[in-house]
Amino acid sequence: MNFSPKRKASNIILLISAFAIVSLILWNTNSFFRKFKEEERLKMEIWATAQLELIQSSVDQELGNLTLKVMGNNTSTPMILVNEEGSFKTHNIPKEKIADSVYIQKKIRQFASENEPIQIIQDGELLETLYYGNSEVLNKLKYYPLALLLIIFLFGTVIFFFFRTNKASEQNKLWAGMAKETAHQIGTPLTSLLGWNELLKSEDINPDITKEIAKDIDRLHTITERFSKIGSVPELRNHDIVAETEKAYQYLIQRSSKLVHFSFSTNVEQLYVPLNPPLYNWSIENLVKNGIDAMKGKGNIGIQIEKKGQNVHILVSDTGQGIPKSDFQNIFIPGVTTKKRGWGLGLSLVKRIVEEYHKGKIKVFSSSKEGTIMQISLRTNET
Template sequence: MFHRFFNWRTALSVIAIAIVTGTIFYSQYLANKIAADERQKVETWVEAEKFLISSPPDTDTRLVSAIIINNNDIPIIGVNEAGSIIHYINLDSASVNRDTGYLHQKVRQFKNQHEPIVYIDPLNGKKDLYYYGSSTLLQEVRYYPLVQLLIVALFIVFALYAMATRNRSVQNQLWAGMAKETAHQLGTPVTSLQGWVAMLKEDPYNEKMAAELAKDVDRLQLVSDRFSKIGSTPKLEEKDLLVQIGNMVDYIRRRSPEKVQFIINAGNAQTIPIKISASLFDWVIENLLKNALDAMGGKGVITIDITQTTEQVQIDVNDTGRGITSANMNSVFKPGFTTKKRGWGLGLTLSRRIIQQYHKGQLFVKSSEAGKGTTFRIILQKSAG
């Protein structure tokens, strides 16, 4: 089915290219034919003009006068051997009267368009040159392929944009569906585990075990809650950003090797109130910290720099790991991209979506250098939500 669709799409593309190419060549053929006809018309006009000037008074000039009058679309300028303008037609009279150099400018323009018509007076041998431009019809025929290409290009851009938007919408629906199904599947066993933990707490001998199990069950409940919020609009509540980040760092620190050092720099700030979805924002920080740990291989320093202005808060998560190669720099947020042996490559993708779609902020790679580390930056607007 896919190959059939691909073949149809390829065939339609080839047909479209063939039509456009054929139109361009045919338009060029018409333009050359019209240009040849117009040159013949100008030559005839020049002969008629000279005949009208030099003919005896009693000569019948109705035909040559008709030839001269009927040329109302091709601009012509006559120049003598001295370079002086001797005649012109079908040009803007207002421009001629306003600008003394207008006609000579047109002569230079016409030189680039056509070879001049040369007329040699049979009586005195003087030579006059007649320069002419293209008619409106010829210009339209010549520019028609460019207009057509522009229209086709705009259509292609619009089609690609529509396809990209549709694919992104389908992708978002798929992610949301998978997330909600995951939350649904976790709901039943988590509820059951909560019941078992409650039963264990009733026995004093199991109190310590029950407390540890309760932590894991709460963790599962948090994961379920995170997935259930994907695809819906979470409620943003005012939280202290320093407390949220501090709690997440403490959680990751307890599960990290001893050779990993965590540093939080918030300047002189004692509290930073901001509206966020706490569980989803914690998920983003957790993903960034886990990626930093993986990049450092069990030792190094993770630094979180928090700065704020009156309008926004910036959070830089910096590690001293292996860094991101230039080849992978544009792929780190793409679904399925991962350099790990395990994982689906959705952590950073979901993190960016959480920050951009739900918190109206930004998440991007601020800087990265191979062998020295990477810095991810989060920007949150204080007025978000």
């Protein structure tokens, strides 16, 4: 992530600009809403005046027609006109609701809360009270800022995830480049070590020493191959998963504490699965090492291979302190670790190798205070 002052300043300016634009739009919308509401109020006052003129113009027919024309122009604002006796007339109210007195009373209270009622007075006497609500246009305008904020929020969310994904992609490329460069850097001294070991074999020294050095050189070669494959699509070929699992397992047995007891079992002697051995073995080693760490270097580690239908399950068990059920999914997230010291990359790397490269599945099969069982599931080529 780039934390340079220029990048920070540009982010702050962008944030302030976005806030200013949203604030301006909301302020402008609110001003327009209030102005529209004032105009609607004026229209209702004119309508109330026309209603009073209609009452007074029972003799003047021409004035009555003009008044009726003014009153007839209102086709959108719902109104309820209540006289001093409690009788009412409605305008722009659904016809099927006019006879429902409970509905009318509810509407009167609603209109009174939305707009101040207009009193029609003649010679100091209250003749009628006009209750009116917001027109359909005004109601839609009232919710426009919310819709606008929702659109802006969704748009911002899309942009956020776009940049987040783009940044994650850049980080993945960076890590892949670093891994390949590490593999390249290891390759030079590794070639030199091979030559020195051959030279040692010609000397009069214990052959067991050169044999162990050769094993460690092979190990370095395997690590180099693993790092070189990060960031690229690995080649999968049919390999015996029993032999490959046992190979990785035996390497760890020879280099682990005597306080750790290992066991290996399988219900098949040979089973071919599309594998990339260096990456698959890396997964097994990570799971076993995690189990050893969970047991604090003392306990039982077991691997069990089971073939069920066209799937093969590799179960790695330990007698450690267990994983809380709430963390069954979190432990596969990069950076999440239950250890006091650690990067939280081991299980996320295993998940990527198993699920992205080998199209399999990995999960916490079970966990308690007595220990944990991790399960890798892969598709076989056999029926």
